[in-house]
Amino acid sequence: MTKNLPHDVVPESVRDPAQLTGAVKAWGKELGFQEIGIADATSDMSQSETGLQQWLAEGYHGEMDYMGKHGTRRTRPAELVPGTLRVISVRMNYMPEAKDSWVVIEDGDRAFISRYALGRDYHKVLRARLQKLADKIATVAAPFNYRVFTDSAPVMEVEWAQKSGVGWRGKHTLLLSRDAGSMFFIGEIYTDLPLALDNSVANYCGSCTRCIDVCPTQAIVGPYRLDARRCISYLTIEHKGSIPEMLRPLIGNRVYGCDDCQLICPWNKFAAHTGEADFAVRNGLDDVSLVELFAWNSEEFDAKLAGSPIRRFGHEQWLRNLAVGLGNAPSSPAVLNALQARRDDPSPLVREHVRWALQSHEDSRV
Known part of the structure; x- marks a missing residue:
């Protein structure tokens, strides 16, 4: 013992x-x-x-x-x-x-995936x-x-x-x-063990509102109050149906979660890199193109994301999110061809978001 x-x-x-x-x-x-x-x-x-x-x-x-x-x-x-x-x-x-998160977020051709995933x-x-x-x-x-x-x-x-x-x-x-x-x-x-108690710590947010101000969809409706229905993490992960059209342009290239409120937080200058090998980047997902990920079929999705939290929500939702990202991406032959290739996808959910993405590119040319 x-x-x-x-x-x-x-x-x-x-x-x-x-x-x-x-x-x-x-x-x-x-x-x-x-x-x-x-x-x-x-x-x-x-x-x-x-x-x-x-x-x-x-x-x-x-x-x-x-x-x-x-x-x-x-x-x-x-x-x-x-x-x-x-x-x-x-x-x-x-x-x-x-790869630096802001660099990826600002590159509309890349897919941003929350760093925890x-x-x-x-x-x-x-x-x-x-x-x-x-x-x-x-x-x-x-x-x-x-x-x-x-x-x-x-x-x-x-x-x-x-x-x-x-x-x-x-x-x-x-x-x-x-x-x-x-x-x-x-x-x-x-x-049920009567362990010795620790004291709570003070709140050190002060008057800072950077996390509230930076939120792309203004989901943080007030200090300590989040409207999940507008939160990109909720919309891309928890929400199973059609993403509200008014919010799609605000999502940008964030295809799984959103870290903006954390990235802007001054306290995260103290965030240390993990020593856990399990949390190391897999499949180059920290810096990969939307087009490349959109080409994965269901077998590739399951195989490459085995053991990943992303695999939990399935290939259909993955494609839905990527279609939104491609709809917000700069127009190019590669982006348009990728979307056209899934215009007749078996999933009505995917087809709807692909049509929206193609229409977004059509509207941007007018």
């Missing part, structure tokens, strides 16, 4: 919550998490509940019906996992060595690491009840990360850290 403990911890000492908490954090760092914090799962979340209900009432969740399905289980951990006393929040940096699916990576952390805890703290989460259940991840001191909610609604900006993933372990 003792071989799993840090050198300065002995089996007897882990019975003390503070000592066990220190061991948990040391193990978390060994497993590749840059920050680990502990929050009280029984703390008052009434303000968060009210905010969520107001957000849902405004319809800002769009088609994400799951956001309202679980009631108070989203804010009351013990209703989701009985006996939960603590929430262990972790963060893991994901920013890979990649250039490598392996983070759900798999974080879940496996969190499970390893739980396994280590179990060697010295049995009986130990827990459940691990990575963007996979009704968990208010940012709220718990705030309470645990891992960061604060930025005006773009993402978690921010003075040490790492926002280019990281977060995950949680709900547990």
